[in-house]
Amino acid sequence: MAMAVGDSVRRILERGVAEGAFPGAYAVVGTRAGIIAEYGAGQLDQNDPTRPTNRTVWDLASLTKVIGTTSAMLQLVGSGRVALDTPVVRYLPEWRAPGAERVTVRHLLTHAAGLPAWRALYKEAGDRSEAVRQVFATSPDTLPGMRMVYSDLGFILLGQLVERVSTESLDAYDVRHVFAPLGMQETRYLPPASWRARTAPTEVDPWRNRHLRGEVHDENAAMLGGVSGHAGLFSTAHDLARFARMYLNGGVLDGVRVFDSSTVATFTRAQQPALSHRALGWETPNTRNSAGSQLSPSAFGHTGFTGTSIWMDPERDLFVLLLTNRVNPTRQSTGIGGIRTALADAVAKALAPAAGAGR
Template sequence: MQRAVADSLRIVLESAVAEGAFPGGYAVVGTREGIVAEYGAGRLDSADASRPTAQTVWDLASLTKVVATTSAVMQMVATGAIALDTPVVRYLPEWTAPVAAGVTVRHLLSHHAGLPAWRALYKEAETPEEAWRLVLATPLDTVPGVRFVYSDLGFILLGRLVERISGEPLAEYGPRHVFDPAGMRDTRYLPPASWRGRTAPTEQDPWRQRKLRGEVHDENAARLGGASGHAGLFSTATDLARFARLYLNGGRLDGRQVLDSAMIRQFTTVQNPTVSLRALGWETPTGRNSAGQRLSRRAFGHTGFTGTSLWMDPERNLFVVLLTNRVNPTRQNSRIGAVRSRLADAVSAAMSGTPPDASPGQ
């Protein structure tokens, strides 16, 4: 099995590099017990021929939403510091936008809050404080609970909620309460300059007029100071493999209980199927997303704009991490979508011993 999984990683990643889906990428596959196979392909950049390794640092983009923010909220719900069905304004009374009083923490986590998907904060504001005021002032598009709209604004609010309840900056909460206890030493907001040499460059950014390396790609996260609930986290394949094992092991790793097992089950369960198949923070398989066609209904995962993705399947005891810099040199490259689902299907087939071209039921 190990050889088959390793071969599937090599074939999918090398093919993706050849097709121009990304300059470089690294994938790691494993179970709750440990890593089964991993593989790096391509190069970090046209000006850096280094092959990606398990220690390459990647801009996670929206994986931040689940790795950092969702995990933090989960911890706070477990302790009773936050209640899922409490209105967000109870915790953030300064959020006085029309109809905001009807939005609960659960609505924000499942993207059912009625907020718009995005706002160009970085163009409208000059400081983090100004950007935050714009978030608070942005009106809802619909009433809460009736429509799914994947919203960065909702997770910006959740990141601020974590700070308000914990009394700690977001950039400090994650390492102290989630990453360091899980043995994730290379997962941080605002990575130090010493990491730059092993960090995959992202885009030749049209706004900042420079190629970004070790600096958050997401413009709104940059305007908010580099650490936000929706983006800004950097990590490695080694660390995300540990994170995946943490979730698959019910929140426990190397003898330390970091997350509550009952909370993991609750947060990875579809919340309101009449609106969407979203869990709390997490995606679940839809047959059309990056989970591919073979993961079980209990699987959960997420993607990131820069070319990252993470899927875990507790029923099949499987995780798949894919880290790439597909926005290098430009975000106009959209080939990553097919690669994600192809990788998930190839790995699932290899782990189960099923021919790659056979349907899951065969």
């Protein structure tokens, strides 16, 4: 069975390289107990023939929202320091934009705050403090709880909330309370120069006029100093496999508990199924997203703009991790969507005899 999974992973990743979906990729499939199959395909860059390994460093893009920010929020909620249905302005009183007082923490985590999806902070602001002020000046344009609009701005606010409640910077909080306890020594914001050679380059960036390698691809995260609630994390397949196994174990790995199991259950369950498939930070399968069509209703996951994705399925005891640099050399490459769903479906089908029946 492991051979069938490995064959499926290899076939799909090699197809992605051949079709130009990405220069390089690394995928890991596993359970709470360990890894079933992993494979690296392609190369890091047109000018760097290095084949990706489980120690290749990738720009996670919006996986930051769930690996970094949601992890911190899960801990703060689990310990009672943050309440999901409390207005955000109780924690961030400087968010004084009209309508902000109606937005709760749950609204932000489910992308139901009514906030715009995005604004070009990197063009509007000259430095981090000004960019943060621009976010605090942003009003909801819809009543909270009425619709789901995936919003980077909401997660920038959540990053600010983590810092305010914990009195630690977001990057320091995540390292101290999540990554270090899990042995994730290669997961951090602002990766050191010593990691650059094994970091997958991303885009030839028209704003910064250079090929990005080891600095965050997301322009707003760059304006925010490389540390933000919506983007900025870098990591390896080795570390993220440990993170996924911890979630499948209900918040504990190798005897170290980082999350409360009941809070994990709350955060990974769709909150308002009539409104959207969003859990708290996470998304859940809806037959149209990167989960594909075979994972169980209890699955949860997320994607990142640079070509990253992670899905975990407690019912099947399965995780599927895909790390690519599909924005290299340009973000116009769009083949990643088909590869994500093909990988999830192929893995689930290969494991079907041993796992619970899919949907």
